[in-house]
Amino acid sequence: MTTLFDHETVRDEFPVTRHMLYLDSAHQTPLATRVRVALDAFYAEGHEMAGPKPIWLRRVEETRTRVAAFLNAEPCEIAFTKNTSEGLNIAANAVPLRAGDNVLLIEGDHPNNAYAWLNLKRKGVEVRFVQLSSDSVIADAETFAPFIDERTKVISLSHVTFHAGQRHDIASIGRLCEEKGIYLVVDAMQSVGVLPVDVKALGVSVLAAGCHKGLLVPQGLGILYVKNGLDEMQPAYVAMSALANPPADYVARPDDLQLRKDAGRFEIGNFNLPDLHALGAAIDLIEEIGVSNVETHVLALGERLIAHLDELEIALVGPRSREARSHIHVLDLPVQPWFDYLTREGVRVSPERGGVRISFAMFNTPADVDRVIEIIRKGIVALRTVPAHAAG
Numbered sequence: 001m002t003t004l005f006d007h008e009t010v011r012d013e014f015p016v017t018r019h020m021l022y023l024d025s026a027h028q029t030p031l032a033t034r035v036r037v038a039l040d041a042f043y044a045e046g047h048e049m050a051g052p053k054p055i056w057l058r059r060v061e062e063t064r065t066r067v068a069a070f071l072n073a074e075p076c077e078i079a080f081t082k083n084t085s086e087g088l089n090i091a092a093n094a095v096p097l098r099a100g101d102n103v104l105l106i107e108g109d110h111p112n113n114a115y116a117w118l119n120l121k122r123k124g125v126e127v128r129f130v131q132l133s134s135d136s137v138i139a140d141a142e143t144f145a146p147f148i149d150e151r152t153k154v155i156s157l158s159h160v161t162f163h164a165g166q167r168h169d170i171a172s173i174g175r176l177c178e179e180k181g182i183y184l185v186v187d188a189m190q191s192v193g194v195l196p197v198d199v200k201a202l203g204v205s206v207l208a209a210g211c212h213k214g215l216l217v218p219q220g221l222g223i224l225y226v227k228n229g230l231d232e233m234q235p236a237y238v239a240m241s242a243l244a245n246p247p248a249d250y251v252a253r254p255d256d257l258q259l260r261k262d263a264g265r266f267e268i269g270n271f272n273l274p275d276l277h278a279l280g281a282a283i284d285l286i287e288e289i290g291v292s293n294v295e296t297h298v299l300a301l302g303e304r305l306i307a308h309l310d311e312l313e314i315a316l317v318g319p320r321s322r323e324a325r326s327h328i329h330v331l332d333l334p335v336q337p338w339f340d341y342l343t344r345e346g347v348r349v350s351p352e353r354g355g356v357r358i359s360f361a362m363f364n365t366p367a368d369v370d371r372v373i374e375i376i377r378k379g380i381v382a383l384r385t386v387p388a389h390a391a392g
């Protein structure tokens, strides 16, 4: 395995690695020391100096610029939200949709994406679920093309799926959407910070993600990209922060409801300032390594894992090929008893609908892969079980 960065230095940033075998970054990130230091510094400022808030707000704008550059967007295309679901709901309620219009989703994709659009059924919007033949198949333009008609207004899907680690071909779907005049809404919760996400290259109209996985900060902060020029997208909720001319005297002006033109029109009230402060430190860490190097690293760990799984005759629920994979691997093992067994052995993974989910991050190493495989090998004997696929 090539050394893309100094694993030991990165590992040192994550004290969790000294306490357990953490293979669950697709669930939530453990905190890096420098992220904690940034949070502590924020709390110390609040504790000792009560802010001051204007300084904190200036940092919000610095972080906005950092996030924009990270996604190859403009700062005016970035809004801060609470999480992915809020971003997806903002999109669902901002796209001008009328009764009889339809939205295409992938069957089995994250439910929070589905519910944001299903909520529009009461307005007469049709939600069409497109089925993939299996969890090892990825979606591309051809997947959606047969379902598009003149009333199709939106395609919305995850970049990387949480339940199988498929990495959908968003760029090809983006080209199709561009050609047909369809909005492309992407849930990048599982990809941003782990794989390069270039909103322009992907042809995305709106992208939503929380920041508590690949972006390394605690829950409660989301990012929302809204492509410049989509002025017809209007917010369902409005606060003073969304206005083009917020009243300096804090008295609402019924005769001036003009909204900002930038993505800030979707922001409501105060921000998650501690997380925004910490996000700058998190992006520093990712950029020191390089997000492409994080991607190459987690894909190589995946290759090593798959080779070992093949020896043990344990199937993968998701795709095997490098282009279709991500940092997420779901092992076709019965969740019970395997989840409990791995927990007892000090391995943190997630139970998934198709098996046991192992997800990698920048701090995982080939030794982590070998260790979990050794534990699984022993488990096969200890649990006197056979891989689920072999049992059938």
Ligand SMILES: Cc1ncc(COP(=O)(O)O)c(C=O)c1O
Pocket: 082, 083, 084, 085, 086, 110, 112, 113, 158, 160, 161, 162, 187, 189, 190, 209, 210, 211, 222
């Ligand atoms: C693909 C995907 N979308 C959305 C979510 C939920 O995100 P949030 O809690 O940020 O709304 C998750 C997992 O937490 C996810 O994996």
